[in-house]
Structures are given as C-alpha cells and as structure tokens.
Amino acid sequence: MTSLVSKLLFLLFLCYSMICLSSCIPSEELDRFTSEEEVLGLFQLWQKEQGREYENLEGEAKRFEIFKENLKYIRETNAKRKSPFDHRLGLNKFADLSYEEFSKTLLPELAVITHDNITKQSEELNDESCDAPPSIDWRRKGAVTKVKYQGDCGSCWAFAATGAMEGLNAIVTGRHSVSLSDQQLVDCVQTAKGCDGGWPYRAFEWVAENGIVKEADYLYTATNGTCKPTKEKQIAVTLTGYKNVTWFSEKALTCATVQQPISVVLEAKDEFRFYEGGIFEGKNCTGTIRINHAVTIVGYDSIEDRDYWIVRNSWGRDWGLDGYMYIKRNSSNSLGFGVCGIAAFGAYPTKEKQVVKLDYASI
Ligand SMILES: *[C@@H]1O[C@H](CO)[C@@H](O)[C@H](O)[C@H]1NC(C)=O
Ligand SMILES: *[C@@H]1O[C@H](CO)[C@@H](O)[C@H](O)[C@H]1NC(C)=O
Numbered sequence: 001m002t003s004l005v006s007k008l009l010f011l012l013f014l015c016y017s018m019i020c021l022s023s024c025i026p027s028e029e030l031d032r033f034t035s036e037e038e039v040l041g042l043f044q045l046w047q048k049e050q051g052r053e054y055e056n057l058e059g060e061a062k063r064f065e066i067f068k069e070n071l072k073y074i075r076e077t078n079a080k081r082k083s084p085f086d087h088r089l090g091l092n093k094f095a096d097l098s099y100e101e102f103s104k105t106l107l108p109e110l111a112v113i114t115h116d117n118i119t120k121q122s123e124e125l126n127d128e129s130c131d132a133p134p135s136i137d138w139r140r141k142g143a144v145t146k147v148k149y150q151g152d153c154g155s156c157w158a159f160a161a162t163g164a165m166e167g168l169n170a171i172v173t174g175r176h177s178v179s180l181s182d183q184q185l186v187d188c189v190q191t192a193k194g195c196d197g198g199w200p201y202r203a204f205e206w207v208a209e210n211g212i213v214k215e216a217d218y219l220y221t222a223t224n225g226t227c228k229p230t231k232e233k234q235i236a237v238t239l240t241g242y243k244n245v246t247w248f249s250e251k252a253l254t255c256a257t258v259q260q261p262i263s264v265v266l267e268a269k270d271e272f273r274f275y276e277g278g279i280f281e282g283k284n285c286t287g288t289i290r291i292n293h294a295v296t297i298v299g300y301d302s303i304e305d306r307d308y309w310i311v312r313n314s315w316g317r318d319w320g321l322d323g324y325m326y327i328k329r330n331s332s333n334s335l336g337f338g339v340c341g342i343a344a345f346g347a348y349p350t351k352e353k354q355v356v357k358l359d360y361a362s363i
C-alpha cells in the first residue's frame with residue numbers, strides 16, 4: 001500500500017515537473033524566502049528553470065540585485081490582494097531585468113493620452129449598441145492561433161494586428177485560423193517603425209494594399225529586416241480595409257468583440273510585466289496614459305459580477321495565463337479609457353464575406 005502511494009506521489013511529482021516547465025515557483029510560495037541565502041537559492045532555482053546563464057560573477061551579482069527588487073515588488077503587490085480574483089504577479093522570464101531595460105526594447109512609447117484627448121471621432125460610427133451575449137471567446141471557435149513570442153523587439157503592434165487578421169480570416173472563411181507573418185509587417189510596413197513600435201491600424205492599411213503571407217512563408221526573426229517581395233500566389237489573406245472602434249468607449253469595444261477579435265493599444269507597466277493570473281485592474285494606470293503596448297482582445301466574460309476582457313499577448317505561452325491575460329472590463333473609470341487605455345484606440349480589419357456567386361448562364 002505504502003509503496004503504491006509513494007509510486008503515485010512520484011508520478012504526480014513527475015507530472016508536476018513536466019507541466020511547470022515555465023514557472024515552478026508558485027507565487028503563493030514566494031513569501032517563504034526571506035533571508036539573503038534563501039533569496040539567493042530562489043534566484044538559482046529560477047535561473048535553472050529559465051535556463052539562464054550569465055557571463056561572469058559580476059554580471060550575475062548585478063542580475064541578482066535586480067531580481068531582488070522585482071521579487072520585492074511582486075510580493076508587495078500580491079500582499080494587497082483582497083479576493084482570489086484579484087490579479088497576482090509572479091517571477092516570470094523577465095524577473096532579472098529592470099523596468100528600464102525591459103521597457104526600452106519591449107515597450108516603445110506610441111502616444112500619450114490625457115483628458116484633453118477624449119473626443120469622439122468626427123464620423124458617427126453607431127457602434128455603441130448591440131445585442132451582446134454575456135460572454136464570447138473566439139478561441140473556442142477556432143479563430144485564434146497559438147500564442148507567439150515577439151522576443152527582444154518592440155513589434156507588439158504586428159502581433160496585435162495578425163491576431164485580429166487571423167481571427168477575421170477564420171470567421172469569414174469558416175476555416176480554422178492560420179498563423180500570419182508578423183515579420184512581413186515588421187519589415188514592410190513603412191508607416192510603422194519595425195522593432196521600434198507602431199500602430200496596428202498601419203498594418204491593416206498595408207495588408208489592404210498588399211496582402212499578407214503565412215507565418216511559415218516569412219519566418220519571424222525579431223529584428224528589423226528588409227522587406228522581401230512575395231509571390232502573388234503566396235498571399236494567404238487579403239483585406240478590404242479596417243475600422244476604428246469608437247474611441248474611449250468600452251461599449252463600442254464590446255460590440256466590436258462580438259463580431260471578431262480586436263487590436264487594442266494600452267499602457268503596460270511593471271504590474272503588467274509580471275502578471276500571472278486573476279483579473280488585472282491596472283491600478284497604476286492613472287491620469288496620463290502612456291500607450292506603449294498592443295495586444296489582441298479575443299473575447300470577454302465575467303466571474304462573480306466581475307467583467308473582464310480576454311487578452312492575447314505576444315510574450316510567449318510561459319507568460320501570464322498560458323500567454324493570455326484577463327483585464328477588467330466595464331471599468332467604472334469615467335473617462336472611458338478602460339483599464340490602462342484599453343478602450344482608447346481599438347481597431348479591426350475588414351473583409352467582405354466570401355459570397356459564392358452562382359453563374360446562372362453556365363448552369
Ligand atoms: C493628446 O493631446 C495632446 C495635447 O493636445 C497631443 O499632444 C497628443 O498628440 C494627443 N494624443 C493623441 C493620441 O491624440
Ligand atoms: C457591461 O457589459 C455587459 C455586456 O457583457 C453589458 O450588458 C452591461 O450593460 C455593461 N455594463 C456597463 C455598466 O456598462
């Protein structure tokens with residue numbers, strides 16, 4: 001009996017160690033590490049988990065200092081949680097970078113918005129009312145590809161755009177989503193700045209003119225490359241154009257999400273970087289919003305009267321909730337920004353439904 005139990009326990013342990021390749025240090029456990037030696041032990045465990053090695057002891061010591069700062073921030077933030085649904089932070093692959101280092105490559109500033117910017121578009125979009133179901137999840141409808149990783153390149157805008165285009169294409173064709181080339185956008189969209197940031201709508205404009213190929217036909221390199229010409233027959237998706245969601249309206253964003261996945265831009269800070277689960281409320285995004293990141297909204301839902309967006313990020317599957325994040329929706333924030341500006345500037349690609357025209361003359 002005992003040996004059976006221990007065998008089972010061993011199996012469980014094996015499963016556990018295989019599942020938690022990404023993060024095996026649960027955030028609830030972090031408070032156990034208090035003394036300098038224990039924190040050093042934690043750092044070494046983290047390094048092992050991440051396969052992280054440093055060139056020399058000096059470099060390692062510097063990274064350890066940063067790791068300690070981040071750990072402190074993560075613990076302090078987690079200590080403020082009041083409900084199991086409140087978001088929690090964890091030691092992810094970014095834990096040995098300072099916020100300055102991290103934001104320099106991954107979060108190029110795109111725009112700054114203040115109260116003065118809260119104006120509606122001049123055109124009347126009439127997109128603020130619709131029959132919105134209580135929840136929608138485009139992942140369950142086969143309209144979302146696997147989560148990707150942008151690497152050390154501020155190309156989030158390209159991923160936010162491909163996410164929306166992959167979704168639209170799946171919906172319009174009625175087929176499973178196909179991964180589209182982020183690198184083609186990074187290299188070719190002249191109205192964006194490659195690894196130095198850009199707006200997702202610029203990608204839609206470009207694709208409406210040129211079309212876009214599959215990811216497999218134009219691989220991601222996480223660097224600024226030169227735009228490679230593609231053959232006509234390689235083009236996987238074409239667009240009619242794009243539309244902006246009514247600015248500063250979570251209602252309009254909800255109605256848009258009912259139709260298809262949407263590209264949005266927002267401000268990502270330290271809380272966002274270390275997100276591990278729960279509903280993110282962006283308490284640190286107040287007053288002026290500095291837009292520095294772009295993501296794709298792939299649905300929304302509620303739990304215990306708390307509404308949230310289902311957000312697909314491009315920081316790998318080992319970030320957040322298997323690469324996703326829940327962001328508070330219907331935020332009471334009266335300015336209409338939504339949490340961290342998520343409802344400020346949404347946009348989505350458009351494409352005519354493929355109508356099969358019957359040619360009666362030939363029947
Ligand atoms: C917001 O308003 C400020 C000041 O009027 C302006 O400089 C800035 O470009 C505006 N931002 C956006 C995103 O329109
Ligand atoms: C929140 O979103 C739901 C759609 O899921 C909508 O019916 C409801 O009116 C919204 N609440 C507010 C306060 O906007």
Ligand SMILES: *[C@@H]1O[C@H](CO)[C@@H](O)[C@H](O)[C@H]1NC(C)=O
Nearest residue numbers: 189190192193194195196224
């Ligand atoms: C990448 O290319 C853009 C132009 O497309 C340029 O503005 C930017 O400085 C480049 N970044 C790097 C790191 O070379």
Ligand SMILES: *[C@@H]1O[C@H](CO)[C@@H](O)[C@H](O)[C@H]1NC(C)=O
Nearest residue numbers: 121199201242243244345347
């Ligand atoms: C969409 O919004 C952007 C600002 O985010 C603006 O520059 C652009 O002109 C708008 N496009 C359309 C078609 O309204």
Ligand SMILES: *[C@@H]1O[C@H](CO)[C@@H](O)[C@H](O)[C@H]1NC(C)=O
Nearest residue numbers: 073099269270271283284285
């Ligand atoms: C977040 O806000 C709290 C207090 O509101 C502050 O102590 C903390 O430094 C802020 N953190 C960041 C990363 O802005």
